Amino acid sequence: MTTARTSPLPAVVLLGVFVAAVAAGGWFLFRTPAPEPPPVEPDEPEVAHGPPPPDPRVTFATDFRNVRPDARYVGDAACAACHPAVTAAYRSHPMGRSAAWVGGGGGPVERYDAAAHNPCKVGPHELAVERDKDRVVHRVRTAVGDYVVPADLAIGSGTRGRSYLTLDHGAAWQSPVSWFTPDGGRWDLSPGFDLAGNGGRRPVIAGCLFCHVDRVEAVAGAVNRYREPVVAPEPSVGCERCHGPGSLHVAERTTGPATAGRDTSVVNPKHLPPALRGAVCEQCHLQGQARVARRGRDVAEYRPGLPLELFVTVMVRHPDLVEARRSVGQVEQMEKSKCFTGSGGALGCVSCHDPHAVPAPAAKAAFYRGRCQTCHESRPCVAPAAERAARADSCVACHMPRGDSSNIVHASVTNHSVPRRPVADTPPRGFTPGTDPLVTFRTGPHAVAGLEADRAVGIALAELVGAAPSSGKASLAASAADRLAAAVEKWPDDTHARVARSIALGVAGRDPERLAEARSAARGAPESEAALAELAAAATAAGRYDVAEEAASAWARLTPSAVEPLLARGTSRGLRGDWPGAEADARAALVLNPIHPRPRLLLAAARQRQGDAAAARREVDAALALYTRPDARQAASDWYLLLIRR
Known part of the structure; x- marks a missing residue:
C-alpha cells in the first residue's frame, strides 16, 4: 500500500493552458516516432517582445476606485464587522458554501455507510471512503495495491454533490471519489x-x-x-x-x-448597468x-465593475450544435429566453436570485413566483387550478423544468431558457463541414x-481538438494552426x-x-510547464529525443510531484536507448502514483530491453489490468509494443 503525501495544512469539478499541457503530454505517447532523427537544425533567433496590452483595471472608465490593481483584498471578517447580518445569511447560500475544509465543523454533508454506495465498484477497482474523526481518506483498491489520498478540501456546496482535493506542497490534486447528493446521496x-x-x-x-x-x-507558467x-x-x-477588493472601503468607512x-x-452591483452587473455572475456561471x-491577461485579474470580455473570451458551441441539458449553462440559456430579449437585456441573474440568501424550501415557490410577477402581474397563469395546486403554484415547475444533466452524472440542471410551454429535447442539427464548431459568445x-x-x-x-471525432480532427487542427499563424507572427x-x-x-x-x-x-517562456510539455511531445514526435529529454527534465524540476514529466523523460530516454x-x-x-499504468508499462519496456522478460511480462499484465475500457487497454498495449520494437 502506498499513501500519498499529506498536506502541511491542517486536516481538512472541474479550460486554458492546462488543456494544452495535457494534450501535449498525452499526444507523444501515441505517436509513432520518426524512423531516424533529422539533422540538428540551427537555433532560431530570439523572439521579440512587444509592449503588453493595456490593463483594463487601469484604463477602463469607471467611478469605482477599487477596480484598480493596487486595491487589496481584506477577507470576509472585515466585511462582517459592519455587515454582520448579510454576511451571516450569505454563509447559508450555496456560493458561501462553495468550499470547506474536510472536518472543519458544521456537520458532514456526506454519509459513509454501505447504503451510500461505500465502497463502490468501478470496473475491476474499488473506491472506498474512510473517516476517522475529522480525518477522511479516499482509497483506491486495485490489483497492484491500494492508493490512499487524504481528502483535505471539499469543493461544492453539497446541493448537487462534492468533489475533494488533496493539497500537497503547493499542488492541488482531485480525488477520483465524489459525493452525489440526489437520490439520498451516494459515492x-x-x-x-x-x-x-x-x-x-x-x-x-487555476480556472x-x-x-x-x-x-x-x-505560480506563473504553472499548470x-x-x-x-x-x-x-x-x-x-x-x-x-462580487464587490471587489475591500481595502479602500474599509479604510475610508472606519x-x-x-x-x-x-x-x-x-x-455595489446594484449601481452597475445591466451588462456590467451580469459580468459579476458570469465570472463562474458563463462556462x-x-x-x-485575453492576450496578456488572466481571468483572476477581473474586478467587479469591469467587462469580463476584457479578461477572457468565452467560446460556445455553434448554434446548430447546441445541447440544452448541460450543467452550468445558465447564462447562455437565459440570454436566449424571451424574458431576457423582451427586457432589452435588463433582466439578469439577480432579477430572480438573491445573491446573499436563498429562500427556505417551503417558501421557494412563492419567492420565485413573486419574482416572475414583477413582470407578469397583469397576465395570470392560465393553467387549471388543480394543476397549479399540484405544483404548489410554482412558476418554475412548468417554465424552468429540471432535467438530467448531460455532462455531469447523478446531477440535474434547471432550464434557464424559460420556455412558455414544455418542448421536446431535440438532438442538435449538425452543421456544414468547414464551419467552426465554436463561436464567440457575444x-x-x-x-x-x-x-x-x-x-x-x-x-x-x-x-x-483531442475530443473531436477522428474524421474531423485534422481539419479542425489545420484551421486552428492557420488562424494562429498570423497571431504568433504579430505577437x-x-x-x-x-x-x-x-x-x-x-x-x-x-x-x-x-x-x-x-x-x-x-x-x-522557459518556466512554462505547458511550453515544456509541448516541446517534449513535439521533439519526441520528430525523433529529437535529446531535445525531448532536456525539455522533460526542465518540466520535472518545475513540478516534482507530477508523474507526467517523468513519464515524458523516461520515454525519450528509452527511445534513444538509455533503458x-x-x-x-x-x-x-510509480513512487508518486503506483496505480498509474503508463509508468508501469514504461518499466516493463525497460526490463524487456534489458533482458528481463519475466519481469516485463509481470509489469505488462499488472498495467493492462488497471484499464477499465478495452479501447484504452488496446492503445496502451500498442504503445508498449512500439517501445520494445524500437
Whole structure:
C-alpha cells in the first residue's frame, strides 16, 4: 500500500493552458516516432517582445476606485464587522458554501455507510471512503495495491454533490471519489475521471479553483502549482468576489463618515448597468465550451465593475450544435429566453436570485413566483387550478423544468431558457463541414475582434481538438494552426498561442513545423510547464529525443510531484536507448502514483530491453489490468509494443 503525501495544512469539478499541457503530454505517447532523427537544425533567433496590452483595471472608465490593481483584498471578517447580518445569511447560500475544509465543523454533508454506495465498484477497482474523526481518506483498491489520498478540501456546496482535493506542497490534486447528493446521496467516480488515464488523481487547474474558492494565486507558467497557502483559512467564495477588493472601503468607512451619495470605494452591483452587473455572475456561471484568456491577461485579474470580455473570451458551441441539458449553462440559456430579449437585456441573474440568501424550501415557490410577477402581474397563469395546486403554484415547475444533466452524472440542471410551454429535447442539427464548431459568445464594444478573435478561436479549437471525432480532427487542427499563424507572427511572445498552435500542427501531422513552434514557445517562456510539455511531445514526435529529454527534465524540476514529466523523460530516454535511465524515471513515477499504468508499462519496456522478460511480462499484465475500457487497454498495449520494437 502506498499513501500519498499529506498536506502541511491542517486536516481538512472541474479550460486554458492546462488543456494544452495535457494534450501535449498525452499526444507523444501515441505517436509513432520518426524512423531516424533529422539533422540538428540551427537555433532560431530570439523572439521579440512587444509592449503588453493595456490593463483594463487601469484604463477602463469607471467611478469605482477599487477596480484598480493596487486595491487589496481584506477577507470576509472585515466585511462582517459592519455587515454582520448579510454576511451571516450569505454563509447559508450555496456560493458561501462553495468550499470547506474536510472536518472543519458544521456537520458532514456526506454519509459513509454501505447504503451510500461505500465502497463502490468501478470496473475491476474499488473506491472506498474512510473517516476517522475529522480525518477522511479516499482509497483506491486495485490489483497492484491500494492508493490512499487524504481528502483535505471539499469543493461544492453539497446541493448537487462534492468533489475533494488533496493539497500537497503547493499542488492541488482531485480525488477520483465524489459525493452525489440526489437520490439520498451516494459515492461514485468523480465526473470525467479516468482511473487508468489519471492514475487515481487529477491536477486541478487555476480556472477550477477560481470558481470554487475565494482566491488562489497560481505560480506563473504553472499548470498545478500555487503560492502557499493554496487557499485561505475561510476557503469559500466571499464578499469581495462580487464587490471587489475591500481595502479602500474599509479604510475610508472606519476613519470617516458614511458617504452621502454612491460610495465609489467599493462596487455595489446594484449601481452597475445591466451588462456590467451580469459580468459579476458570469465570472463562474458563463462556462461556455472554452474560456480563452485575453492576450496578456488572466481571468483572476477581473474586478467587479469591469467587462469580463476584457479578461477572457468565452467560446460556445455553434448554434446548430447546441445541447440544452448541460450543467452550468445558465447564462447562455437565459440570454436566449424571451424574458431576457423582451427586457432589452435588463433582466439578469439577480432579477430572480438573491445573491446573499436563498429562500427556505417551503417558501421557494412563492419567492420565485413573486419574482416572475414583477413582470407578469397583469397576465395570470392560465393553467387549471388543480394543476397549479399540484405544483404548489410554482412558476418554475412548468417554465424552468429540471432535467438530467448531460455532462455531469447523478446531477440535474434547471432550464434557464424559460420556455412558455414544455418542448421536446431535440438532438442538435449538425452543421456544414468547414464551419467552426465554436463561436464567440457575444459581440460588442469589449469583445475580441479581428486577429484577436482569430487567436481566441484558434486556441479554443486546439485545446478541444483531442475530443473531436477522428474524421474531423485534422481539419479542425489545420484551421486552428492557420488562424494562429498570423497571431504568433504579430505577437511572438504570446506563449499561450504558440503552444496551442504547436499542438494543432501536431494533430495535423505537420511535425517539423510543430517542433519549430514548440521551441519558440519554450524559448520565450522557459518556466512554462505547458511550453515544456509541448516541446517534449513535439521533439519526441520528430525523433529529437535529446531535445525531448532536456525539455522533460526542465518540466520535472518545475513540478516534482507530477508523474507526467517523468513519464515524458523516461520515454525519450528509452527511445534513444538509455533503458536504465528510462527504468529510473518509471520507478520514480510509480513512487508518486503506483496505480498509474503508463509508468508501469514504461518499466516493463525497460526490463524487456534489458533482458528481463519475466519481469516485463509481470509489469505488462499488472498495467493492462488497471484499464477499465478495452479501447484504452488496446492503445496502451500498442504503445508498449512500439517501445520494445524500437
